[in-house]
Amino acid sequence: MIIELFSIFFKIGLFSFGGGYAMIPMIRNEIVSRGWLTAEGFANIVGIAEMTPGPIAINMATFVGFKTIGFFGSVAATLGVVMPSVLLILLISKIFFKYQSHPIKQGLFYGMRPVIVGLILSAAYFMAETSLFIVKPGEWTGNFLSQVDWVSVGIALLTVVGIRKYKLHPILLLGVGGAIRIGLKFVGV
Structure with a gap:
């Protein structure tokens, strides 16, 4: 192998x-x-x-x-x-x-x-x-918009803005994205 x-x-x-x-x-x-x-x-x-x-x-x-x-x-x-x-x-x-x-x-x-x-x-x-989706590809059912993980989409869009407009460092953005997800887990989202 x-x-x-x-x-x-x-x-x-x-x-x-x-x-x-x-x-x-x-x-x-x-x-x-x-x-x-x-x-x-x-x-x-x-x-x-x-x-x-x-x-x-x-x-x-x-x-x-x-x-x-x-x-x-x-x-x-x-x-x-x-x-x-x-x-x-x-x-x-x-x-x-x-x-x-x-x-x-x-x-x-x-x-x-x-x-x-x-x-x-x-x-x-x-x-x-x-x-960016709640379910795995190929397992979608029902309305497309209900399959979207909107928190992840928001983090992705904020990342694009952070890099393109504010020239933020990718490591900073990775840390912020991870912190947002951890914080949302603690509050049950």
């Missing part, structure tokens, strides 16, 4: 462009489809990886590896997700700088940008689906 975990994260590291958030849908598909984690468990790992220091892709690989196998799983997954980048950078650095202004290279990068946006939006959709 360690070799399988390494190869999965190697593939994720090799075929994911656009940074860690763009990797989330691919990691989710690989891990949840194998039954190593539930969608909810994966969403929790995304949250933990987001609030810990370091790149989210490496943090996620480390947490998923640890959750599935333990210490050696975290080492295998982390090495797997990092190794393709290291190898590719070593291989293409000379070519990249030699042909920096070539139209094909520029076209490739401009063409990949919308795909990266789509991957990030897909990750955001997954997180919204598992975080």
